C-alpha cells in the first residue's frame with residue numbers, strides 16, 4: 001500500500017528534527033498533506049505530535065529538515081511566516097489571551113482597522129458574531145474576557161480564529177479535548193465541510209473513532225519517531241491502536 | 255454559567271437598582287470607587303482643616319490648582335508605568351531618569367547652548383525639551399533591549415538603572431545645581447505666567463466638552479450601524495452630562511484662582527500702568543496640566559484604539575499566545591520601555607521647569623510614587639489589567655494625601671510616608687476583594 005494521492009502535496013514536511021536539551025522531541029519525521037485531505041497525527045502523550053506541528057506553525061524552529069508548501073521550500077521562522085502561507089493553527093493550549101474578549105482574540109495580530117488606522121472594535125465584534133453564529137450559535141458572550149467562558153466556548157473561539165482567515169492549511173491540535181458530545185459533533189461536521197472546500201487538515205486526535213471517521217490517512221508517532229502511515233480505509237482501528245501502543249506496523253502501512 | 259443573550263437588561267430581576275444603573279451606563283464600578291476615595295480624601299482634609307484648625311483650605315481654588323500642577327509629572331509617568339506593569343514588568347529607574355534628563359537638559363540650556371545661540375534665544379527651550387524627551391527615550395530603549403533580548407529581568411535592569419542614572423546625573427554637573435533655566439522653558443512648570451488664563455481655559459473647556467460629545471455620538475452611531483444593543487438614552491445623557499460637568503467645574507476652579515498681588519503689580523508695571531482697582535486675573539489651566547491632559551488623551555487612544563495597545567494587553571494576558579499570534583513581543587517590550595523613558599523625559603522637563611533648576615535630587619523616589627499611582631489606579635501586578643485614567647486618579651490620590659498632610663500641619667515627611675504606605679496597601683487589598691467578588 002502507498003499514498004493514494006498523486007501530484008504536488010500542499011504541505012510536505014521532510015526529515016524534520018528538533019531537540020530540547022538532550023531530548024529528541026521529533027526525530028527525522030516526514031509527513032505530507034494534500035488539498036481536501038485530513039491527515040491524523042497519532043501517538044501517546046509526549047510522542048512529539050504537538051512539537052512537529054509547531055515547526056509548521058512557526059511556534060518552534062526545526063533543527064533540521066525541510067518544509068515545502070505547494071512543492072516550494074519555505075522558511076517558517078515565526079508564526080507570522082506561517083500565517084503568510086495561509087497556515088492556521090488551533091493549539092492544544094488554545095493560545096488565548098484570557099483578559100481579552102472573543103473578538104480581540106479572534107483578530108489578535110490581525111486587527112481590523114478603520115481609515116485612520118485605529119482598531120475598529122465594532123466591526124470586529126460584528127464579524128465575530130457572524131462567524132460564531134455559524135460555528136456555535138449558542139455563543140453569546142461577546143463582551144466579556146474569555147477567562148469567563150467555559151472550556152467549550154473557549155475552544156470555539158480558538159476554532160473560529162483558525163477558520164475565519166480562509167486558511168488553506170489547518171492544524172488542529174486536539175480540538176475537541178474540552179468539548180461535550182454535541183460540540184464534538186459540530187467540530188466533526190466543520191472538519192468535513194472544510195475538507196470539502198479543499199483545505200488540507202492536520203488533525204491531532206486521541207479518540208480512535210473520530211480518527212476512523214474523519215481522517216483519510218493517519219501518521220503514527222512514537223518517541224519522536226515516525227512509526228508509519230496508513231490509509232484509514234485500508235485498516236481496522238485495532239491496527240492503528242497497535243501502531244500507537246506497540247509501534248507495530250501492519251502490512252498496509254508505509 | 256450558561257449563554258445569555260447580550261442585552262443590558264438581563265438579570266434585571268435579581269439586580270439592584272444600582273447594579274442596573276452601572277450596567278446601563280457602562281461605568282466601571284472601580285472608577286466610581288476610585289473617584290469616591292478621592293472625594294473622601296479631599297472632603298476629609300477640608301473638614302479636618304475647617305473643624306480642627308478653624309479654616310478648611312483643601313477645597314480652595316488655590317490648593318486644587320496647586321494639586322493639579324503637582325500631580326502632572328507623577329501622573330504623566332504613571333500612564334507609562336501602566337503599560338510596563340500590564341506586560342508584567344516594572345521600571346524602578348524612572349526617578350533617576352528624571353534626574354539625569356533634568357540635569358543634561360539643564361546643562362544644555364544653561365551652559366552649552368547660550369554661548370552658541372545667545373542667552374534667551376527662542377530655540378533654546380525647544381531644543382532642551384526635544385533633547386530631554388529623546389534622551390529619556392534612548393535610556394528607556396536601552397533598558398528595554400536588555401530586558402527583551404538578553405532576558406534580564408526588568409526588576410534587575412531598572413534597579414541597576416536606578417543607581418546608574420542617578421550617579422550619571424551627579425557626575426554630569428559634579429554635583430552642582432544648574433539654575434536658573436531658560437525663562438520660556440520655566441513656563442512649562444506652571445506658575446502664574448505658566449498658565450493659559452481664563453479665556454484660554456474656556457476654549458480648552460469647550461474643545462474638551464465637544465470632544466466628549468462627538469466621541470459619544472460616533473460610538474453610538476457605530477453600534478447602531480452593526481445593530482448592537484445601545485445604552486439607554488438617559489444613560490448617554492447622564493454619562494455625557496457628568497463628563498462635561500467635571501470639565502466645566504475644573505475650568506471654573508482654575509479660573510477662580512487669581513494671580514497674587516505681586517504678580518499683578520509686576521504685570522501692570524511692564525505695561526506701564528497702575529494696578530486697577532479690584533483687578534482679577536485668573537491663572538486658568540497650567541501648562542504642565544495641559545501637557546498631562548494631552549499625554550492622557552494620547553495614551554488612552556494608544557491603549558484603547560490602536561493595535562499597539564491591544565498587543566500590550568495581550569502580552570500581559572498571555573505572552574505565549576501573543577507570540578503565537580505573530581506579535582513581536584520583544585520589540586514590543588523595547589517600545590514600551592522606550593515610551594516609559596520618553597514620558598520620564600517629559601516629567602523631567604516639567605519638574606525642572608517647576609523648580610527653575612536642575613538639582614541632584616530631581617525625581618528622587620519618584621519611581622515609588624509612580625508605581626504606587628499605577629497600582630492604586632487599578633493596574634494589576636499580575637499583568638493584563640490596567641487603565642490610563644486609573645493611573646491619573648491614582649496619582650491624584652497619592653499627591654492629595656501628600657499635600658493634604660502638609661496642609662493640615664503634618665508636613666513632616668515621616669507622617670506622609672506612613673499615610674501613603676498605608677494607602678497603597680489598602681488600595682491593593684480593596685482591589686483584591688473586588689476582583690474576588692466579581693468572580
Ligand SMILES: Nc1ncnc2c1ncn2[C@@H]1O[C@H](COP(=O)(O)OP(=O)(O)O)[C@@H](O)[C@H]1O
Nearest residue numbers: 020023025043044045046047048049050051052
Ligand atoms: N518547549 C519545550 N521544552 C522542552 N521540552 C519540550 C518542549 N516542547 C516539547 N518538549 C518535549 O518534547 C516531547 C514531545 O512533546 P509533545 O510534542 O508535546 O508531545 P505530544 O503532543 O505528542 O503529546 C516531550 O518529551 C516534551 O517534554
Ligand SMILES: [Mg+2]
Nearest residue numbers: 049050051092
Ligand atoms: Mg500535544
